[in-house]
Amino acid sequence: MIDPQLLRDHPDRIKASQAARGDSVELVDQALAADTARRLAISSFEALRAEQNAFGKTVAKAPKDEKAALVQQAQALAARVKQAQVIVTESEDAFRTTVGKLANPIIEGVPSGGEEDFVTLRTVGTKPEFDFEPKDHADLGEHLGIIDIPRGTKVSGSRFYFLRGMGARLEIALMNLALDRAIAHGFEPLITPTLVRPETMAGTGFLGEHADEIYYLPADDLYLTGTSEVALAGYHADEILDVSNGPLRYAGWSTCYRREAGSAGKDNRGILRVHQFNKLEMFAYVHPDEAEAEHDRLVSYQEDMLGALGLHYRVIDVAAGDLGQSAARKFDIEAWVPTQGTYRELTSTSNCTTFQARRLDIRHRTESGKTAPVATLNGTLATTRWLVAILETHQQADGTVVVPEVLRPYLGGTEVIEPR
Structure with missing residues:
Protein backbone atom coordinates (compact mmCIF):
# COMPACT_ATOMS: atom_id res chain seq x y z
CA MET A 1 0.00 0.00 0.00
CA ILE A 2 1.01 3.62 -0.19
CA ASP A 3 2.60 5.51 2.70
CA PRO A 4 -0.27 6.80 4.93
CA GLN A 5 1.82 9.83 5.89
CA LEU A 6 2.29 10.69 2.22
CA LEU A 7 -1.47 10.43 1.78
CA ARG A 8 -2.08 12.87 4.64
CA ASP A 9 0.69 15.34 3.80
CA HIS A 10 0.55 15.31 0.00
CA PRO A 11 -2.88 14.16 -1.20
CA ASP A 12 -2.53 16.29 -4.34
CA ARG A 13 0.48 14.23 -5.39
CA ILE A 14 -1.55 11.04 -5.02
CA LYS A 15 -4.42 12.59 -6.96
CA ALA A 16 -2.07 13.61 -9.78
CA SER A 17 -0.71 10.07 -9.92
CA GLN A 18 -4.20 8.59 -10.02
CA ALA A 19 -5.17 10.99 -12.80
CA ALA A 20 -2.05 10.14 -14.82
CA ARG A 21 -2.89 6.45 -14.51
CA GLY A 22 -6.52 7.01 -15.49
CA ASP A 23 -7.64 5.77 -12.07
CA SER A 24 -10.16 7.23 -9.66
CA VAL A 25 -9.10 10.58 -8.17
CA GLU A 26 -12.12 10.53 -5.83
CA LEU A 27 -10.63 7.42 -4.20
CA VAL A 28 -7.97 9.65 -2.62
CA ASP A 29 -10.60 11.68 -0.76
CA GLN A 30 -12.30 8.47 0.31
CA ALA A 31 -8.99 7.17 1.66
CA LEU A 32 -8.40 10.44 3.53
CA ALA A 33 -11.88 10.24 5.07
CA ALA A 34 -11.29 6.62 6.07
CA ASP A 35 -7.95 7.60 7.63
CA THR A 36 -9.58 10.42 9.60
CA ALA A 37 -12.32 8.09 10.84
CA ARG A 38 -9.73 5.48 11.81
CA ARG A 39 -7.63 7.94 13.80
CA LEU A 40 -10.70 9.37 15.56
CA ALA A 41 -11.79 5.84 16.48
CA ILE A 42 -8.34 5.06 17.87
CA SER A 43 -8.27 8.32 19.83
CA SER A 44 -11.71 7.65 21.30
CA PHE A 45 -10.75 4.10 22.23
CA GLU A 46 -7.52 5.20 23.90
CA ALA A 47 -9.36 7.89 25.89
CA LEU A 48 -11.91 5.35 27.11
CA ARG A 49 -9.14 2.90 28.01
CA ALA A 50 -7.39 5.60 30.04
CA GLU A 51 -10.68 6.41 31.75
CA GLN A 52 -11.24 2.73 32.44
CA ASN A 53 -7.77 2.32 33.97
CA ALA A 54 -8.24 5.36 36.18
CA PHE A 55 -11.70 4.26 37.25
CA GLY A 56 -10.36 0.81 38.10
CA LYS A 57 -8.03 2.39 40.64
CA THR A 58 -10.94 4.33 42.10
CA VAL A 59 -12.95 1.12 42.51
CA ALA A 60 -9.99 -0.61 44.16
CA LYS A 61 -9.66 2.15 46.77
CA ALA A 62 -13.40 2.66 47.41
CA PRO A 63 -15.06 1.62 50.73
CA LYS A 64 -16.98 -1.65 50.65
CA ASP A 65 -20.37 0.02 50.86
CA GLU A 66 -19.63 2.01 47.66
CA LYS A 67 -18.03 -0.75 45.61
CA ALA A 68 -21.22 -2.41 44.36
CA ALA A 69 -22.37 0.75 42.60
CA LEU A 70 -18.90 1.49 41.31
CA VAL A 71 -18.53 -2.03 39.92
CA GLN A 72 -21.72 -1.54 37.90
CA GLN A 73 -20.27 1.69 36.49
CA ALA A 74 -17.02 -0.14 35.72
CA GLN A 75 -18.93 -2.83 33.84
CA ALA A 76 -20.79 -0.22 31.81
CA LEU A 77 -17.49 1.50 31.03
CA ALA A 78 -15.95 -1.84 30.02
CA ALA A 79 -18.83 -2.37 27.58
CA ARG A 80 -18.14 1.05 26.05
CA VAL A 81 -14.45 0.21 25.72
CA LYS A 82 -15.28 -3.08 24.04
CA GLN A 83 -17.60 -1.35 21.58
CA ALA A 84 -14.96 1.29 20.88
CA GLN A 85 -12.47 -1.46 20.13
CA VAL A 86 -14.91 -2.99 17.65
CA ILE A 87 -15.24 0.40 15.95
CA VAL A 88 -11.43 0.69 15.76
CA THR A 89 -11.19 -2.73 14.10
CA GLU A 90 -13.94 -1.87 11.63
CA SER A 91 -12.43 1.52 10.81
CA GLU A 92 -8.97 0.04 10.33
CA ASP A 93 -10.38 -2.61 8.00
CA ALA A 94 -12.26 0.08 6.06
CA PHE A 95 -9.08 2.15 5.77
CA ARG A 96 -6.97 -0.80 4.58
CA THR A 97 -9.60 -1.73 2.02
CA THR A 98 -9.86 1.80 0.66
CA VAL A 99 -6.17 2.72 0.66
CA GLY A 100 -5.38 -0.73 -0.74
CA LYS A 101 -7.17 0.26 -3.94
CA LEU A 102 -4.80 3.16 -4.54
CA ALA A 103 -1.96 2.45 -6.95
CA ASN A 104 1.67 3.18 -6.14
CA PRO A 105 2.33 6.90 -6.76
CA ILE A 106 4.26 7.28 -9.99
CA ILE A 107 7.78 8.66 -10.04
CA GLU A 108 8.20 12.16 -11.47
CA GLY A 109 8.75 12.02 -15.22
CA VAL A 110 6.61 8.96 -15.94
CA PRO A 111 4.47 9.74 -19.01
CA SER A 112 0.72 10.02 -18.52
CA GLY A 113 -1.76 7.99 -20.53
CA GLY A 114 -2.30 4.40 -21.58
Whole structure:
Protein backbone atom coordinates (compact mmCIF):
# COMPACT_ATOMS: atom_id res chain seq x y z
CA MET A 1 0.00 0.00 0.00
CA ILE A 2 1.01 3.62 -0.19
CA ASP A 3 2.60 5.51 2.70
CA PRO A 4 -0.27 6.80 4.93
CA GLN A 5 1.82 9.83 5.89
CA LEU A 6 2.29 10.69 2.22
CA LEU A 7 -1.47 10.43 1.78
CA ARG A 8 -2.08 12.87 4.64
CA ASP A 9 0.69 15.34 3.80
CA HIS A 10 0.55 15.31 0.00
CA PRO A 11 -2.88 14.16 -1.20
CA ASP A 12 -2.53 16.29 -4.34
CA ARG A 13 0.48 14.23 -5.39
CA ILE A 14 -1.55 11.04 -5.02
CA LYS A 15 -4.42 12.59 -6.96
CA ALA A 16 -2.07 13.61 -9.78
CA SER A 17 -0.71 10.07 -9.92
CA GLN A 18 -4.20 8.59 -10.02
CA ALA A 19 -5.17 10.99 -12.80
CA ALA A 20 -2.05 10.14 -14.82
CA ARG A 21 -2.89 6.45 -14.51
CA GLY A 22 -6.52 7.01 -15.49
CA ASP A 23 -7.64 5.77 -12.07
CA SER A 24 -10.16 7.23 -9.66
CA VAL A 25 -9.10 10.58 -8.17
CA GLU A 26 -12.12 10.53 -5.83
CA LEU A 27 -10.63 7.42 -4.20
CA VAL A 28 -7.97 9.65 -2.62
CA ASP A 29 -10.60 11.68 -0.76
CA GLN A 30 -12.30 8.47 0.31
CA ALA A 31 -8.99 7.17 1.66
CA LEU A 32 -8.40 10.44 3.53
CA ALA A 33 -11.88 10.24 5.07
CA ALA A 34 -11.29 6.62 6.07
CA ASP A 35 -7.95 7.60 7.63
CA THR A 36 -9.58 10.42 9.60
CA ALA A 37 -12.32 8.09 10.84
CA ARG A 38 -9.73 5.48 11.81
CA ARG A 39 -7.63 7.94 13.80
CA LEU A 40 -10.70 9.37 15.56
CA ALA A 41 -11.79 5.84 16.48
CA ILE A 42 -8.34 5.06 17.87
CA SER A 43 -8.27 8.32 19.83
CA SER A 44 -11.71 7.65 21.30
CA PHE A 45 -10.75 4.10 22.23
CA GLU A 46 -7.52 5.20 23.90
CA ALA A 47 -9.36 7.89 25.89
CA LEU A 48 -11.91 5.35 27.11
CA ARG A 49 -9.14 2.90 28.01
CA ALA A 50 -7.39 5.60 30.04
CA GLU A 51 -10.68 6.41 31.75
CA GLN A 52 -11.24 2.73 32.44
CA ASN A 53 -7.77 2.32 33.97
CA ALA A 54 -8.24 5.36 36.18
CA PHE A 55 -11.70 4.26 37.25
CA GLY A 56 -10.36 0.81 38.10
CA LYS A 57 -8.03 2.39 40.64
CA THR A 58 -10.94 4.33 42.10
CA VAL A 59 -12.95 1.12 42.51
CA ALA A 60 -9.99 -0.61 44.16
CA LYS A 61 -9.66 2.15 46.77
CA ALA A 62 -13.40 2.66 47.41
CA PRO A 63 -15.06 1.62 50.73
CA LYS A 64 -16.98 -1.65 50.65
CA ASP A 65 -20.37 0.02 50.86
CA GLU A 66 -19.63 2.01 47.66
CA LYS A 67 -18.03 -0.75 45.61
CA ALA A 68 -21.22 -2.41 44.36
CA ALA A 69 -22.37 0.75 42.60
CA LEU A 70 -18.90 1.49 41.31
CA VAL A 71 -18.53 -2.03 39.92
CA GLN A 72 -21.72 -1.54 37.90
CA GLN A 73 -20.27 1.69 36.49
CA ALA A 74 -17.02 -0.14 35.72
CA GLN A 75 -18.93 -2.83 33.84
CA ALA A 76 -20.79 -0.22 31.81
CA LEU A 77 -17.49 1.50 31.03
CA ALA A 78 -15.95 -1.84 30.02
CA ALA A 79 -18.83 -2.37 27.58
CA ARG A 80 -18.14 1.05 26.05
CA VAL A 81 -14.45 0.21 25.72
CA LYS A 82 -15.28 -3.08 24.04
CA GLN A 83 -17.60 -1.35 21.58
CA ALA A 84 -14.96 1.29 20.88
CA GLN A 85 -12.47 -1.46 20.13
CA VAL A 86 -14.91 -2.99 17.65
CA ILE A 87 -15.24 0.40 15.95
CA VAL A 88 -11.43 0.69 15.76
CA THR A 89 -11.19 -2.73 14.10
CA GLU A 90 -13.94 -1.87 11.63
CA SER A 91 -12.43 1.52 10.81
CA GLU A 92 -8.97 0.04 10.33
CA ASP A 93 -10.38 -2.61 8.00
CA ALA A 94 -12.26 0.08 6.06
CA PHE A 95 -9.08 2.15 5.77
CA ARG A 96 -6.97 -0.80 4.58
CA THR A 97 -9.60 -1.73 2.02
CA THR A 98 -9.86 1.80 0.66
CA VAL A 99 -6.17 2.72 0.66
CA GLY A 100 -5.38 -0.73 -0.74
CA LYS A 101 -7.17 0.26 -3.94
CA LEU A 102 -4.80 3.16 -4.54
CA ALA A 103 -1.96 2.45 -6.95
CA ASN A 104 1.67 3.18 -6.14
CA PRO A 105 2.33 6.90 -6.76
CA ILE A 106 4.26 7.28 -9.99
CA ILE A 107 7.78 8.66 -10.04
CA GLU A 108 8.20 12.16 -11.47
CA GLY A 109 8.75 12.02 -15.22
CA VAL A 110 6.61 8.96 -15.94
CA PRO A 111 4.47 9.74 -19.01
CA SER A 112 0.72 10.02 -18.52
CA GLY A 113 -1.76 7.99 -20.53
CA GLY A 114 -2.30 4.40 -21.58
CA GLU A 115 -0.56 1.60 -23.43
CA GLU A 116 0.24 3.65 -26.55
CA ASP A 117 1.54 6.69 -24.67
CA PHE A 118 4.99 5.33 -23.80
CA VAL A 119 8.17 7.32 -24.46
CA THR A 120 11.01 5.68 -26.39
CA LEU A 121 14.25 6.27 -24.49
CA ARG A 122 16.62 4.69 -27.00
CA THR A 123 16.77 2.31 -29.96
CA VAL A 124 19.75 -0.04 -30.20
CA GLY A 125 21.12 -2.13 -33.06
CA THR A 126 20.10 -2.50 -36.69
CA LYS A 127 16.88 -4.00 -37.95
CA PRO A 128 17.59 -7.31 -39.67
CA GLU A 129 17.11 -7.25 -43.44
CA PHE A 130 16.67 -10.28 -45.69
CA ASP A 131 17.09 -10.91 -49.41
CA PHE A 132 14.45 -13.64 -49.12
CA GLU A 133 10.94 -13.93 -47.69
CA PRO A 134 11.52 -14.55 -43.97
CA LYS A 135 9.48 -17.16 -42.12
CA ASP A 136 7.81 -16.36 -38.82
CA HIS A 137 8.97 -18.22 -35.73
CA ALA A 138 6.03 -20.67 -35.83
CA ASP A 139 6.83 -21.76 -39.39
CA LEU A 140 10.53 -21.90 -38.57
CA GLY A 141 9.81 -23.99 -35.50
CA GLU A 142 7.74 -26.43 -37.53
CA HIS A 143 10.26 -26.57 -40.39
CA LEU A 144 13.14 -27.21 -38.01
CA GLY A 145 11.15 -29.64 -35.85
CA ILE A 146 11.83 -27.65 -32.68
CA ILE A 147 8.38 -26.23 -31.83
CA ASP A 148 5.31 -28.48 -31.91
CA ILE A 149 2.15 -26.42 -31.52
CA PRO A 150 -0.43 -28.92 -32.89
CA ARG A 151 0.50 -31.53 -30.31
CA GLY A 152 0.60 -28.89 -27.55
CA THR A 153 -2.97 -27.97 -28.51
CA LYS A 154 -3.98 -31.62 -28.65
CA VAL A 155 -2.65 -32.28 -25.16
CA SER A 156 -3.56 -29.06 -23.36
CA GLY A 157 -5.59 -26.75 -25.60
CA SER A 158 -4.86 -23.47 -27.35
CA ARG A 159 -1.74 -21.48 -26.47
CA PHE A 160 0.18 -24.55 -25.34
CA TYR A 161 3.13 -26.07 -27.17
CA PHE A 162 6.05 -28.48 -26.99
CA LEU A 163 9.63 -27.34 -27.37
CA ARG A 164 11.35 -30.27 -29.00
CA GLY A 165 14.96 -31.29 -29.50
CA MET A 166 17.04 -28.23 -30.28
CA GLY A 167 14.07 -26.02 -29.34
CA ALA A 168 14.16 -27.34 -25.77
CA ARG A 169 17.95 -27.10 -25.69
CA LEU A 170 17.87 -23.53 -27.02
CA GLU A 171 15.56 -22.38 -24.23
CA ILE A 172 17.65 -24.11 -21.57
CA ALA A 173 20.79 -22.56 -23.08
CA LEU A 174 19.20 -19.11 -22.96
CA MET A 175 18.14 -19.57 -19.35
CA ASN A 176 21.58 -20.82 -18.33
CA LEU A 177 23.29 -17.91 -20.06
CA ALA A 178 21.01 -15.54 -18.14
CA LEU A 179 21.64 -17.39 -14.88
CA ASP A 180 25.42 -17.22 -15.31
CA ARG A 181 25.22 -13.51 -15.98
CA ALA A 182 22.90 -12.93 -13.03
CA ILE A 183 25.31 -14.74 -10.71
CA ALA A 184 28.17 -12.61 -12.04
CA HIS A 185 26.14 -9.52 -11.07
CA GLY A 186 25.62 -10.74 -7.50
CA PHE A 187 22.23 -12.44 -7.75
CA GLU A 188 21.62 -15.56 -5.69
CA PRO A 189 19.77 -18.25 -7.71
CA LEU A 190 16.45 -19.50 -6.39
CA ILE A 191 14.08 -22.06 -7.87
CA THR A 192 10.81 -20.74 -6.55
CA PRO A 193 7.39 -22.22 -5.73
CA THR A 194 4.86 -21.61 -8.49
CA LEU A 195 1.87 -21.92 -6.14
CA VAL A 196 1.44 -19.18 -3.54
CA ARG A 197 -1.05 -18.19 -0.86
CA PRO A 198 -3.58 -15.37 -1.44
CA GLU A 199 -1.81 -13.04 1.01
CA THR A 200 1.43 -13.36 -0.99
CA MET A 201 -0.33 -12.72 -4.29
CA ALA A 202 -2.24 -9.77 -2.82
CA GLY A 203 0.93 -8.42 -1.20
CA THR A 204 2.61 -8.01 -4.56
CA GLY A 205 -0.41 -6.19 -6.01
CA PHE A 206 -1.52 -8.86 -8.48
CA LEU A 207 -5.07 -9.31 -7.21
CA GLY A 208 -6.37 -6.00 -8.50
CA GLU A 209 -8.03 -5.34 -11.83
CA HIS A 210 -5.99 -8.06 -13.58
CA ALA A 211 -6.89 -10.85 -11.16
CA ASP A 212 -8.84 -12.61 -13.91
CA GLU A 213 -5.54 -13.29 -15.70
CA ILE A 214 -4.33 -15.50 -12.83
CA TYR A 215 -5.02 -19.21 -12.43
CA TYR A 216 -6.65 -19.99 -9.07
CA LEU A 217 -7.07 -23.38 -7.39
CA PRO A 218 -10.08 -22.94 -5.08
CA ALA A 219 -9.81 -26.40 -3.51
CA ASP A 220 -6.38 -25.46 -2.17
CA ASP A 221 -6.82 -21.66 -1.94
CA LEU A 222 -3.61 -21.21 -3.91
CA TYR A 223 -2.65 -19.18 -6.98
CA LEU A 224 -0.38 -20.20 -9.86
CA THR A 225 2.18 -17.45 -10.35
CA GLY A 226 2.66 -15.63 -13.65
CA THR A 227 6.16 -14.61 -12.57
CA SER A 228 8.57 -15.65 -9.83
CA GLU A 229 8.42 -12.01 -8.71
CA VAL A 230 5.49 -13.04 -6.50
CA ALA A 231 7.37 -15.75 -4.62
CA LEU A 232 10.54 -13.65 -4.49
CA ALA A 233 8.64 -10.73 -2.96
CA GLY A 234 7.10 -13.03 -0.37
CA TYR A 235 10.45 -14.66 0.42
CA HIS A 236 11.32 -12.05 3.06
CA ALA A 237 7.78 -11.17 4.20
CA ASP A 238 7.57 -10.14 7.88
CA GLU A 239 11.35 -9.76 8.12
CA ILE A 240 13.84 -6.99 8.88
CA LEU A 241 16.64 -6.97 6.29
CA ASP A 242 20.12 -5.51 6.30
CA VAL A 243 20.51 -3.48 3.10
CA SER A 244 23.18 -1.18 4.50
CA ASN A 245 25.88 -2.90 2.43
CA GLY A 246 23.90 -2.89 -0.81
CA PRO A 247 20.93 -4.66 -2.39
CA LEU A 248 19.86 -8.22 -1.65
CA ARG A 249 19.53 -9.74 -5.12
CA TYR A 250 17.85 -12.96 -6.19
CA ALA A 251 17.42 -14.63 -9.58
CA GLY A 252 14.25 -16.72 -9.59
CA TRP A 253 13.95 -19.55 -12.13
CA SER A 254 10.40 -20.81 -12.52
CA THR A 255 7.67 -21.95 -14.83
CA CYS A 256 5.02 -19.25 -15.15
CA TYR A 257 1.29 -19.45 -15.87
CA ARG A 258 -1.02 -16.79 -17.33
CA ARG A 259 -4.54 -16.95 -18.63
CA GLU A 260 -3.70 -14.45 -21.42
CA ALA A 261 -7.30 -13.89 -22.44
CA GLY A 262 -6.39 -11.40 -25.17
CA SER A 263 -7.96 -10.86 -28.57
CA ALA A 264 -7.20 -12.95 -31.63
CA GLY A 265 -4.42 -11.89 -33.96
CA LYS A 266 -0.68 -12.15 -34.49
CA ASP A 267 -0.11 -12.19 -30.72
CA ASN A 268 -1.78 -15.57 -30.57
CA ARG A 269 0.30 -17.24 -33.27
CA GLY A 270 3.18 -19.40 -32.18
CA ILE A 271 4.69 -18.96 -28.72
CA LEU A 272 4.55 -15.20 -28.32
CA ARG A 273 1.58 -15.13 -25.95
CA VAL A 274 1.03 -18.44 -24.21
CA HIS A 275 -0.37 -19.87 -20.99
CA GLN A 276 2.86 -21.49 -19.77
CA PHE A 277 6.49 -20.48 -20.14
CA ASN A 278 9.80 -20.42 -18.31
CA LYS A 279 11.46 -17.27 -17.00
CA LEU A 280 14.47 -16.08 -15.07
CA GLU A 281 13.44 -13.07 -12.99
CA MET A 282 15.78 -10.64 -11.25
CA PHE A 283 14.53 -9.33 -7.90
CA ALA A 284 16.19 -6.82 -5.59
CA TYR A 285 15.53 -5.55 -2.07
CA VAL A 286 17.21 -2.17 -1.66
CA HIS A 287 17.32 0.93 0.50
CA PRO A 288 14.62 3.26 -0.89
CA ASP A 289 17.23 5.92 -1.69
CA GLU A 290 18.96 3.44 -4.02
CA ALA A 291 15.87 2.22 -5.87
CA GLU A 292 16.14 4.38 -8.99
CA ALA A 293 19.83 3.60 -9.45
CA GLU A 294 19.12 -0.11 -9.05
CA HIS A 295 16.34 0.20 -11.63
CA ASP A 296 18.86 1.51 -14.18
CA ARG A 297 21.28 -1.29 -13.31
CA LEU A 298 18.67 -3.99 -13.94
CA VAL A 299 17.90 -2.49 -17.35
CA SER A 300 21.61 -2.45 -18.21
CA TYR A 301 21.88 -6.18 -17.44
CA GLN A 302 18.95 -6.85 -19.78
CA GLU A 303 20.46 -4.73 -22.54
CA ASP A 304 23.76 -6.60 -22.23
CA MET A 305 21.88 -9.87 -22.78
CA LEU A 306 19.91 -8.64 -25.77
CA GLY A 307 22.97 -7.07 -27.36
CA ALA A 308 24.97 -10.28 -26.94
CA LEU A 309 22.17 -12.19 -28.68
CA GLY A 310 22.34 -9.83 -31.67
CA LEU A 311 18.81 -8.48 -31.30
CA HIS A 312 17.56 -5.07 -32.40
CA TYR A 313 15.52 -3.46 -29.61
CA ARG A 314 14.15 -0.31 -28.05
CA VAL A 315 13.83 0.73 -24.41
CA ILE A 316 10.59 2.46 -23.47
CA ASP A 317 9.36 4.38 -20.44
CA VAL A 318 5.94 2.85 -19.89
CA ALA A 319 3.02 5.26 -19.47
CA ALA A 320 1.31 5.52 -16.09
CA GLY A 321 -1.91 3.85 -17.20
CA ASP A 322 -0.01 0.72 -18.24
CA LEU A 323 2.12 0.28 -15.13
CA GLY A 324 0.02 -2.01 -13.00
CA GLN A 325 -0.81 -1.23 -9.39
CA SER A 326 2.59 -1.90 -7.82
CA ALA A 327 5.02 -0.18 -10.17
CA ALA A 328 5.95 3.47 -9.70
CA ARG A 329 7.94 3.31 -12.93
CA LYS A 330 8.50 0.59 -15.50
CA PHE A 331 10.96 0.27 -18.36
CA ASP A 332 10.16 -2.28 -21.05
CA ILE A 333 12.60 -3.55 -23.65
CA GLU A 334 10.98 -4.56 -26.92
CA ALA A 335 12.78 -6.53 -29.62
CA TRP A 336 12.11 -6.21 -33.32
CA VAL A 337 10.14 -9.15 -34.74
CA PRO A 338 10.84 -9.11 -38.51
CA THR A 339 7.76 -10.89 -39.82
CA GLN A 340 5.44 -8.70 -37.76
CA GLY A 341 7.24 -5.49 -38.65
CA THR A 342 6.98 -4.27 -35.08
CA TYR A 343 8.55 -4.43 -31.64
CA ARG A 344 7.41 -6.97 -29.05
CA GLU A 345 8.06 -6.83 -25.33
CA LEU A 346 10.82 -9.16 -24.13
CA THR A 347 11.56 -7.66 -20.74
CA SER A 348 9.74 -5.59 -18.17
CA THR A 349 11.57 -3.95 -15.26
CA SER A 350 9.64 -2.30 -12.44
CA ASN A 351 10.56 -0.05 -9.54
CA CYS A 352 7.88 -0.81 -6.95
CA THR A 353 9.44 1.56 -4.37
CA THR A 354 8.08 0.62 -0.91
CA PHE A 355 4.60 -0.40 -2.13
CA GLN A 356 5.02 -4.19 -1.96
CA ALA A 357 7.20 -4.05 1.15
CA ARG A 358 4.50 -2.19 3.09
CA ARG A 359 1.96 -4.85 2.21
CA LEU A 360 4.33 -7.70 3.05
CA ASP A 361 5.93 -6.00 6.08
CA ILE A 362 9.51 -6.12 4.80
CA ARG A 363 11.66 -3.55 6.56
CA HIS A 364 15.21 -2.36 7.14
CA ARG A 365 16.66 -0.69 10.21
CA THR A 366 17.35 3.02 9.86
CA GLU A 367 20.26 4.95 11.38
CA SER A 368 18.00 6.01 14.26
CA GLY A 369 17.35 2.35 15.09
CA LYS A 370 13.74 2.43 13.91
CA THR A 371 12.46 0.30 11.04
CA ALA A 372 11.11 1.43 7.66
CA PRO A 373 9.99 -0.38 4.49
CA VAL A 374 12.59 -1.40 1.93
CA ALA A 375 12.12 -0.87 -1.80
CA THR A 376 11.61 -3.79 -4.18
CA LEU A 377 12.43 -4.06 -7.88
CA ASN A 378 12.02 -6.79 -10.46
CA GLY A 379 13.01 -7.45 -14.06
CA THR A 380 13.10 -10.23 -16.64
CA LEU A 381 16.51 -11.56 -17.70
CA ALA A 382 15.32 -14.37 -19.99
CA THR A 383 12.07 -16.04 -20.94
CA THR A 384 10.61 -18.40 -23.55
CA ARG A 385 9.30 -15.46 -25.59
CA TRP A 386 12.87 -14.47 -26.46
CA LEU A 387 13.03 -17.47 -28.82
CA VAL A 388 10.62 -15.65 -31.12
CA ALA A 389 13.07 -12.80 -31.78
CA ILE A 390 16.14 -15.07 -31.82
CA LEU A 391 14.72 -17.46 -34.42
CA GLU A 392 13.32 -14.77 -36.70
CA THR A 393 16.36 -12.47 -36.51
CA HIS A 394 18.97 -15.15 -37.19
CA GLN A 395 17.18 -17.20 -39.86
CA GLN A 396 18.79 -17.95 -43.22
CA ALA A 397 17.39 -18.40 -46.72
CA ASP A 398 17.51 -22.21 -46.48
CA GLY A 399 15.32 -22.20 -43.36
CA THR A 400 18.16 -22.81 -40.93
CA VAL A 401 18.91 -20.54 -37.98
CA VAL A 402 22.34 -19.30 -36.89
CA VAL A 403 22.89 -19.79 -33.16
CA PRO A 404 24.12 -16.57 -31.45
CA GLU A 405 27.73 -17.06 -30.48
CA VAL A 406 27.13 -16.56 -26.75
CA LEU A 407 24.74 -19.52 -26.72
CA ARG A 408 26.99 -21.98 -28.55
CA PRO A 409 28.96 -23.12 -25.46
CA TYR A 410 25.63 -24.16 -23.89
CA LEU A 411 24.72 -26.17 -27.00
CA GLY A 412 27.86 -28.24 -27.36
CA GLY A 413 29.29 -25.83 -29.94
CA THR A 414 26.31 -26.01 -32.31
CA GLU A 415 26.51 -23.10 -34.75
CA VAL A 416 23.43 -23.66 -36.89
CA ILE A 417 20.00 -25.18 -36.15
CA GLU A 418 19.03 -27.41 -39.06
CA PRO A 419 15.89 -29.47 -39.73
CA ARG A 420 15.65 -32.62 -37.64
